[in-house]
Amino acid sequence: MMESNLLNKKELLFAKALVLILKPLVKILISHNITYVGVQSLLKRAYVQVAEADFGLPNKKQTDSRISLLTGIHRGDVKRIRQASDEQPFEKEMKASLGAQLMAVWLSHPHYSDEDGNPLPLFKTEQDGVPSFENLVLSVSKDKHPRSVLDDWLAQGIVCITDDGQIQLREKGYVPEDDFEEKLFFAGKNISNHLAVVASNLEKKSPPMFDRAIYYRELSEDSVVQLERIAKQKMMAVLIEMNQLASELQVQDEKQNKPSGQIHLGAYFYKEFKDMEKDDDN
Structure with a gap:
């Protein structure tokens, strides 16, 4: 019973996090007139491609039937998606x-x-x-x-x-x-x-x-502006430094004929201001 409760709690937390991840994406979709029905075919393709690339069995060829089992997508749709090429x-x-x-x-x-x-x-x-x-x-x-x-x-x-x-x-x-x-x-x-x-x-x-990442609430607009300005300066300095180093190492690795890895380094600063009048009305 305890294990069942822990599993339900884990699923609940995962669902809550997933909604937070999806909301900004849904906002982009709606703002560009892409409905739920419109995004279904893209989601199917993503499911099939991930299942094929990351969930194969050792020493076994990935099949349409197995991908269908993993994703819940009809085998005919899986076959059609796998045969289509969108990698160009x-x-x-x-x-x-x-x-x-x-x-x-x-x-x-x-x-x-x-x-x-x-x-x-x-x-x-x-x-x-x-x-x-x-x-x-x-x-x-x-x-x-x-x-x-x-x-x-x-x-x-x-x-x-x-x-x-x-x-x-x-x-x-x-x-x-x-x-x-x-x-x-x-x-x-x-x-x-x-x-x-x-x-x-x-x-x-x-x-x-x-x-x-760091999270802070209850900041004045002036404080947010100050933090954003400093963050931009410092993060840009780090990105420039890392870009220079990565470029030098890339040249070095290419000369030694051993390039095989890749990296992606980013930085962001999110800000939001509450609508105080709206809060007061509630």
């Missing part, structure tokens, strides 16, 4: 990935940044052996014309042209302000990897992945 990156995903790589190099490589990780202004093309924006783009990809990347970044306000004709990065991070599809790409990467950390820690894998 879309144009926006490739564009976002290229932008993130360019930003990482600009903020870490000594040719393109100073010792503090501040991006140096770059001329469009190489002058007197000084690295240029063209060099930067071609160092990451030979498939994209530097002029096209520059035009796109100018349009999004990521860079600007200085009075002496140099290209100046406006933000210390690749955050496309006007390109909704690219924002979605980065949102998916960030949220997916954070949830993967949570999932790993809930499974009690050892060693646990780092996942820490």
Whole structure:
């Protein structure tokens, strides 16, 4: 009886946490006119892909029947989803990935940044052996014309042209302000990897992945603004430092022909203010 009560309590706590996780997602879905029915097919695909990738039996081929058993999805739907291929990156995903790589190099490589990780202004093309924006783009990809990347970044306000004709990065991070599809790409990467950390820690894998946060209530708006300003400064400094180190280690590992792992490091600051008038009415 005691074991049954503990199990029910665990299920209740899990359900409560799951609702908290789902609410922001549902808010995004409703705000973009995606109904419950509309998201069902996406949820089916995710269930099938996770079951296939992470819940196979040792030395046995994963079958449609087993995936159906694990997920509760009809075997015919499982077969259809498994036969469909959606792994090819879309144009926006490739564009976002290229932008993130360019930003990482600009903020870490000594040719393109100073010792503090501040991006140096770059001329469009190489002058007197000084690295240029063209060099930067071609160092990451030979498939994209530097002029096209520059035009796109100018349009999004990521860079600007200085009075002496140099290209100046406006933000210390690749955050496309006007390109909704690219924002979605980065949102998916960030949220997916954070949830993967949570999932790993809930499974009690050892060693646990780092996942820490602080929570405070009853703060004035001035205090929240002060905390946000300081947090942005300190977290950005850490991200720049880690970006430089990761870039150096990546070059080192590639030379030794042993790259096999990947990391994702992020930082966030959430804030919310109560509607005092609404609270008073209640």
